[in-house]
Amino acid sequence: MIAAPEPNTVRRWCSRLARVLLLCMFGAIAHAADPAKSLRVTFMAAETGFDPVKTSDVYSGTVIEAIFEPLLTYDYLARPARLVPNTAESLPLVADTGRTYTLKLKKGIYFADDPAFKGKQRELTAEDYAYTIKRYLDPKNRSPYSFLFEGKIAGLDELAAQAKKSGRFDYDAKVPGLEVSDRYTLRIRLKQTDFNFSHVLAFSQVGAVAREVVEAYGDDINSHPVGTGAYRLKRYVRSSKIVLEANPRYRGRTWDFAAGDDPRDREIVAQMKGKQLPLIGTVEISIMEETQSRWLAFERGETDIEYQLWEVAPKYMTADGKLRPEFAKRGIKLDRSVDPEIIYMHFNTQEKIGDEPNPLGGFSKEKIALRRAIAMAYRIDDQLRIIRQGQAVKAEYPIPPGVAGHDPYYKSSIRYDPRTANALLDKFGYKKGPGGYRTQPDGKPLVLQFWSIPIERDRQFDEVMKRSLDAIGLRVEIRKERFAELIKLDKQCRLMMHNSAWIADYPDGDNFMQLLYGPNTGQSNSACYRSPEFDRMYEKSRMLPDGPARNKLYHDMTRLMEVHTVWILEDSRYRNVLLQPYVVGYKRHPVMHAEWMYVDLAAKRGN
């Protein structure tokens, strides 16, 4: 016989049921995203996929940033970029003179639902981050970002070496440098002191992936991103359309950033403070390669944010970087900032290129004089005015604005001065021959090589270089090669002079100063510059956290680079972002690209 339940028992059940229902409701709708709010943006090139480990293009990275979450992230408004906790409860506890990083995860963070979880909620744990980091060194993944962890974490390289031999990466093996002391605690032990490692942990592509998902989708993981971030992938037509929707499992967060020195910050804070994030229900990304299509689509109101319109900048901007009045009158907004990048021309400093002597390589006085003269003759103003059409600023320092270590007051000691450049060449015996071109001090012909790719933009750089060198009587040959082949030659130190660009992977000066570190020759040190003095200072800088002592070293390293004249520092480009009047809260971040999470759409076009 079944007895009727006691009234108290019924009440208790009702109370439990109500609690469960409330939990389900708030668990499922932890954020305030409005499904009717749809943000339409564009990419100017196709993505390659959304496995954080396997992709390196900025477009895939932007989507990855919206879906996956690293342990740390950056304050949306602070400049230079400032680290803040993300899935970690707080910034890492750094001990053992920068060798041990301990991070505690927030509890109750869940991955977006996916069949790989077999209907269960899947909580984010410290083990997920350990797995994520291991994936970077799995040879099978051939990760373009393996350099972030290679040679850094105790025991990880050894595991990778084993995998190369056996053909299988043992993800279950214990790695001394990746200690998961409990479900929510990750302790990372580095081989060497590195006070900048927090930036690696904030790198958007070091967002946690779930092992079950990676194993379930295998080689197709590129099209099945499952993370804990604010958005999840809703629709994906490769190279054409990517639709993201607010992740119902996202824990939500409150917009609570403080205004910085930028006057625009106060307006943004006034509009956004206290709002629950994310606010936008859907983000539609269209791949539009052609500038005309992106421009007309924005003008017709078919897109909401557009930031890839360099070629048509004069249509909407005045020469001094202001929005044209007719656009301002329509309420369109312009967000203008300098990208955290440098464009530089590097000289190959090695004495030989292959088996041939390099006329400008080495560190003898006359070779340095030759490089210096070239740097002094380079018409950087022509580059800014003609090629960039005013959409770039002259780079004075190897670390660009917005990046920790940048010195806004630094002035390069190498200025445009073709007269002095000519005098310098005369002094060191580079005599002019009958054709008006100079010879080497030993009388041998002097022919320089400038390498570029066969596209219209590079042809413009070729012309500026040729004109600059003609002015000081130096003969230059323009050598053309396809992009892939140029990278190969670059890594083999076979390019005499070549333009390079470097955009911050993370907003720390180290990411730029490493470009001149001797052991990075054949990797990122395109000038193949090997200076024991520079290397000593660089190694010392790596032992220091961001601060005056490290900045002093960066300053000295830059002066030394100038003394040796290894690069011509050219420019950093502006990023002009056009916003429709109803987009509020937008501010371009130096390294985060998916600002969608922090913005809102005011009433507009039926939304």
Added chain:
Amino acid sequence: MFAYVIRRLWQMVPTLLGVVLLVFGLFNFVGGDPAYLLAGKISNPEQIENIRRQLGVDQPYYVQLWIFLKQIATGDFGVSWATNERVSAIFATRLGPSLTVLLPLLVIDTLLAMAAAMLVAYMRGSLTDRLVMIGCTVGQSVSILVYIIVLQYVLAYQLGWFPVQGWGNNLAENLFRFSLLPIIVGVVVSLAPDTRLYRSFFLDEINQDYVRTARAKGMGEGRVMWVHVLRNASIPIITNVMIQLPGLLAGAFLIERFFSIPGIGREVILAVERSDFPVIKAITIYVAIATMVINLLADLLYKAVDPRVQLK
């Protein structure tokens, strides 16, 4: 006829081998090393070697060539080196959008060009004929890029008759909304050269003895033109249309790029930019096979259109 078809199919083998060797040679001796592109910003020689090993480009050439031949035999070109997407999936998903634009374009262009060509051929030497021919010459001299930029600007942006770009979720939306402007652009570009070409085909036939005979017998002009002239002129027209068919496989990359159509043409350009050899191999082989098969079909069609044609 069966023997003829078998013989022609057999002749395709050496042609295909020639294409294979050409593509293989171009990629290996002229194309860049994909490992350096895939390795990312900072990579060391060991990583480059690992990538080369995984892609199989470290294998001796004869091994790579053998793998290529096996891929053709099985129709399985593996996965894209850049995106890891199966090459077969790339074709399956990108061909539809390309055909949605290019098939109607081809049909409309052919019908319009034939009608215009027959009219001006009939009125040869008249003011209309001269004006149309001048228009065709001018139209032919203008780059497709100009047509795209101007028509997109005027018809989509200024007049708002069409979306500037985009692609939807279903065939009807794509065909009747997003494809209309790309089709118009394609027709405008193709109409001038095709009209000129087809006019010459019609003129060749109009001057034939059988046309004079038909007229002498008192046959009406309509019957002369629509039955006799059209039928005989259709053989070179069929040839021209057939020649264009394999091109559908390669898409129309400029139209696809400007109008954001996720077609095969865009994919081909991406593959070349990324040194994505599996995709390049597949598209080249498919286009080569399609060209040979369509040529064969064209020959069979000649026979159907004109019973006097002998297949040998």
